[in-house]
Amino acid sequence: MKVMRAREWAFPIAPVRREVRRATPELDEGRPPVLFVPGFGHGAWVFAEHWLEHTADRGFPAYAVSLRGHGDSAKAPKATLRAYAHDVAQVAASLPRRAVIVGHGAGALVTAHALARYPARAAVLLSPVFGGAGTALRNPMLSLPALFGGGLRLPAGQLFSRELPSNASRGYAARLGRASTRAQWQLLRGRTPQPPVGDPPVLVVGSPDDRIVSDTALRRVARGYGGAPLLFPGMGHDLMLDTRWREPIDAILDWLEKSA
Amino acid sequence: MTYSAGYGDPESGGPATAWRDGWPVYDRSGTVCVIGAGPSGLTAMKNLKEHGFGVDCYERDTSVGGAWNWRHDRSPVYASTHLISSKPFSQFPDFPMPDSWPDYPKHTQVLEYLEHYADHFDLKPHIWFGTEVVKVEPAEGERWDVTTRSTGGYGGERIHRYAAVVIANGHNWSPKRPEYEGLEDFKGEVIHAAQFKDAAQLRNKKVLVIGAGNTGCDIAVEAAQQAARCWHSTRRGYWYTPKYTLGRPADQVNDLMLWLKLPLRARQFLAHRTLKSTVGDLTRFGLPQPDHKIYETHTIVNSQLVYYLGHGAVSPVGDVARFHRNSVELKGGEVIEPDLVVLATGYHPSFDFIDGNLLGVDASGRPRLAMHAFPKRQPTLAVAGLLQPDSGLFPLVHWQMVAFARMLRVREAAPAKAVAVQRRLEAELDRRWTTAKVKDSTRHWFEISHTTYLKAIQRLLDELGLEGAK
Numbered sequence: 155m156k157v158m159r160a161r162e163w164a165f166p167i168a169p170v171r172r173e174v175r176r177a178t179p180e181l182d183e184g185r186p187p188v189l190f191v192p193g194f195g196h197g198a199w200v201f202a203e204h205w206l207e208h209t210a211d212r213g214f215p216a217y218a219v220s221l222r223g224h225g226d227s228a229k230a231p232k233a234t235l236r237a238y239a240h241d242v243a244q245v246a247a248s249l250p251r252r253a254v255i256v257g258h259g260a261g262a263l264v265t266a267h268a269l270a271r272y273p274a275r276a277a278v279l280l281s282p283v284f285g286g287a288g289t290a291l292r293n294p295m296l297s298l299p300a301l302f303g304g305g306l307r308l309p310a311g312q313l314f315s316r317e318l319p320s321n322a323s324r325g326y327a328a329r330l331g332r333a334s335t336r337a338q339w340q341l342l343r344g345r346t347p348q349p350p351v352g353d354p355p356v357l358v359v360g361s362p363d364d365r366i367v368s369d370t371a372l373r374r375v376a377r378g379y380g381g382a383p384l385l386f387p388g389m390g391h392d393l394m395l396d397t398r399w400r401e402p403i404d405a406i407l408d409w410l411e412k413s414a
Numbered sequence: 415m416t417y418s419a420g421y422g423d424p425e426s427g428g429p430a431t432a433w434r435d436g437w438p439v440y441d442r443s444g445t446v447c448v449i450g451a452g453p454s455g456l457t458a459m460k461n462l463k464e465h466g467f468g469v470d471c472y473e474r475d476t477s478v479g480g481a482w483n484w485r486h487d488r489s490p491v492y493a494s495t496h497l498i499s500s501k502p503f504s505q506f507p508d509f510p511m512p513d514s515w516p517d518y519p520k521h522t523q524v525l526e527y528l529e530h531y532a533d534h535f536d537l538k539p540h541i542w543f544g545t546e547v548v549k550v551e552p553a554e555g556e557r558w559d560v561t562t563r564s565t566g567g568y569g570g571e572r573i574h575r576y577a578a579v580v581i582a583n584g585h586n587w588s589p590k591r592p593e594y595e596g597l598e599d600f601k602g603e604v605i606h607a608a609q610f611k612d613a614a615q616l617r618n619k620k621v622l623v624i625g626a627g628n629t630g631c632d633i634a635v636e637a638a639q640q641a642a643r644c645w646h647s648t649r650r651g652y653w654y655t656p657k658y659t660l661g662r663p664a665d666q667v668n669d670l671m672l673w674l675k676l677p678l679r680a681r682q683f684l685a686h687r688t689l690k691s692t693v694g695d696l697t698r699f700g701l702p703q704p705d706h707k708i709y710e711t712h713t714i715v716n717s718q719l720v721y722y723l724g725h726g727a728v729s730p731v732g733d734v735a736r737f738h739r740n741s742v743e744l745k746g747g748e749v750i751e752p753d754l755v756v757l758a759t760g761y762h763p764s765f766d767f768i769d770g771n772l773l774g775v776d777a778s779g780r781p782r783l784a785m786h787a788f789p790k791r792q793p794t795l796a797v798a799g800l801l802q803p804d805s806g807l808f809p810l811v812h813w814q815m816v817a818f819a820r821m822l823r824v825r826e827a828a829p830a831k832a833v834a835v836q837r838r839l840e841a842e843l844d845r846r847w848t849t850a851k852v853k854d855s856t857r858h859w860f861e862i863s864h865t866t867y868l869k870a871i872q873r874l875l876d877e878l879g880l881e882g883a884k
């Protein structure tokens with residue numbers, strides 16, 4: 155646990171306008187709010203497609219934030235990983251009750267950093283991209299441009315399973331943006347996040363057929379949190395947009411009902 | 415009042431399992447008692463809960479927030495209060511204040527923040543409002559008997575037995591009143607700053623403000639705007655730090671220098687230079703030359719006082735010699751005729767519900783606690799928030815309470831280790847947690863430098879490292 159944070163105190167993150175989408179259950183039964191954190195290039199809309207409403211239907215107040223520079227949040231071409239984690243902690247702390255955080259892709263790494271600054275009730279890391287050399291080697295065509303100041307390219311074929319109709323996948327791919335170059339560098343450098351505060355249970359979810367996150371990488375992240383990943387074979391990286399989007403979210407909410 | 419299921423109800427408490435002086439004692443087994451639901455009590459509860467403890471909190475007032483609820487009868491906060499520490503230093507380290515708030519939030523926002531904290535972490539079901547702790551006594555097995563009653567004294571007393579106690583009763587409510595010759599014959603009005611709530615109290619009066627802590631300076635500024643006349647009496651010269659320097663909140667600049675590992679002398683030199691080149695030498699307004707370097711008295715953060723000195727709206731005067739029937743005589747012999755005197759002379763710590771020996775309280779009322787929190791030979795007792803930091807209090811008391819919760823856990827899991835840590839703490843009982851040599855004054859009993867203190871906390875947490883709780 156790191157107590158001294160002189161750099162963070164001396165250089166607080168600049169405030170920005172943030173997009174937060176929400177879906178709340180008709181009846182508040184006191185369940186914990188669930189905050190979804192999209193990955194690089196993705197905005198809150200990826201969760202608004204199916205998962206937000208579904209989560210609310212199952213009785214959990216559901217929220218999705220767009221990290222700065224993504225979706226309808228304010229532009230932030232110089233954003234750092236720390237700024238993204240700040241965005242997550244800000245939204246989590248604004249919720250009425252202690253929140254569950256669900257981060258996807260590189261948003262799972264952002265979530266892991268946020269967990270060191272906000273005692274979440276529980277966390278779920280979906281298809282986590284924790285960065286480091288492994289990520290770059292597996293996806294050279296994706297990450298090389300990033301090294302030279304370009305964007306991480308996210309072609310539709312890499313993100314979705316073949317089950318998703320191609321006009322849908324092309325439509326989604328067209329809506330993707332990009333994270334700041336600095337944050338992409340930081341992702342590739344892969345600094346290990348500080349340990350979570352408040353000892354939350356952490357679940358890792360993914361697909362062995364994810365073309366961005368290897369099975370080994372998935373297991374490594376899960377092992378770091380003392381568990382094994384929950385797998386959904388046949389699905390692509392963007393579980394929440396894939397044809398079978400219902401299965402992982404139901405499994406996550408079942409897990410939450412038991413552990414949070 | 416509701417009480418959540420799971421921890422049992424101290425009001426019904428089950429059958430009494432012990433007796434004390436003929437009164438039944440209700441055993442709350444492993445539960446920890448927290449006295450006060452101000453910022454310190456709230457973070458104590460939150461962190462104890464997070465470490466798996468049951469908590470019962472007693473709060474003499476009817477809501478949370480302590481000093482920051484300016485309607486509480488003992489709150490020292492007045493209508494115009496804004497934080498003097500900027501947001502990064504004023505928030506709990508795991509619960510950020512909203513981005514939309516200003517650098518220096520207002521007291522009403524701080525209260526809103528604390529209420530939100532209490533709701534977010536579901537603390538209110540554990541708090542017994544309108545209930546005052548009147549006695550805390552040791553019981554066998556390093557446990558504690560806590561006697562409570564309704565605030566104000568009506569209704570009966572009840573005794574509950576707890577595994578541990580956190581005293582979070584605050585130290586800014588019991589006024590420190592200087593004695594002056596002739597004071598009782600003075601015909602004008604004399605109040606302590608604790609009774610100052612609103613600028614309307616000063617309107618069109620000739621006001622003498624005594625003391626230049628942050629309270630005295632704030633009130634002098636208000637008097638400059640509202641009163642017919644304002645004298646500001648100080649018994650020494652001070653450094654008046656503005657809220658902003660070099661384009662950012664001053665405390666952030668200070669921490670930038672700390673981050674760059676500039677030694678104290680260099681920081682003092684730079685701060686003196688910055689002040690000299692902005693507001694200049696304050697003796698030209700008639701203020702005494704400071705008898706110390708910056709950071710050697712509790713930092714005053716006030717951009718407006720110097721401004722009003724420059725307007726002539728605040729007249730600086732020296733220490734008060736004595737009071738007469740219709741006037742006040744100053745040490746220099748000058749006589750002034752205020753109709754309202756505000757004693758902004760600070761506050762005393764007060765622990766009237768516990769035997770002072772348990773906290774090592776000496777004849778002057780000063781407790782002797784390791785890291786200003788942990789009493790000697792009482793491993794299940796802690797005092798939260800008894801600090802006068804050069805930054806905000808909330809992060810410091812948060813970490814104090816993380817450390818205490820861990821300490822209690824280590825006592826169960828590895829008793830020998832807990833004893834060793836306790837010994838080490840006791841060996842440092844009289845250590846001061848400042849880098850600067852602070853001036854000798856009762857107001858500096860608990861003066862600390864946040865970096866020195868947090869480094870000590872880091873060390874303590876590392877020593878208390880638990881399996882699974884990194």
Ligand SMILES: Cc1cc2nc3c(=O)[nH]c(=O)nc-3n(C[C@H](O)[C@H](O)[C@H](O)COP(=O)(O)OP(=O)(O)OC[C@H]3O[C@@H](n4cnc5c(N)ncnc54)[C@H](O)[C@@H]3O)c2cc1C
Nearest residue numbers: 450452453454474480481490497498547583584799806807
């Ligand atoms: C004008 C002013 C401005 C300040 N500004 C700042 C600032 O900018 N930044 C900062 O960090 N700090 C500031 N402070 C310091 C302030 O005291 C702390 O921020 C904080 O309020 C201390 O919290 P606490 O919980 O320790 O005590 P308190 O806030 O005093 O709370 C103690 C609580 O315990 C309750 N209590 C007391 N005795 C009993 C009993 N026997 N039984 C049951 N309940 C009891 C009280 O009712 C109260 O609710 C300021 C103080 C003042 C006076």
Ligand SMILES: NC(=O)c1ccc[n+]([C@@H]2O[C@H](COP(=O)([O-])OP(=O)(O)OC[C@H]3O[C@@H](n4cnc5c(N)ncnc54)[C@H](OP(=O)(O)O)[C@@H]3O)[C@@H](O)[C@H]2O)c1
Nearest residue numbers: 496497498592625626627628629630649758759760855857
């Ligand atoms: N806006 C804010 O956020 C804010 C506002 C007010 C207070 N606070 C905080 O609240 C706490 C209490 O502050 P405070 O200003 O009320 O008290 P304080 O810091 O103890 O200041 C008391 C002042 O009165 C003087 N004094 C004490 N006894 C005296 C005596 N017998 N004769 C003459 N002068 C005497 C002291 O002088 P010496 O220096 O000579 O001892 C000092 O100038 C502090 O932590 C402060 O930072 C914050």
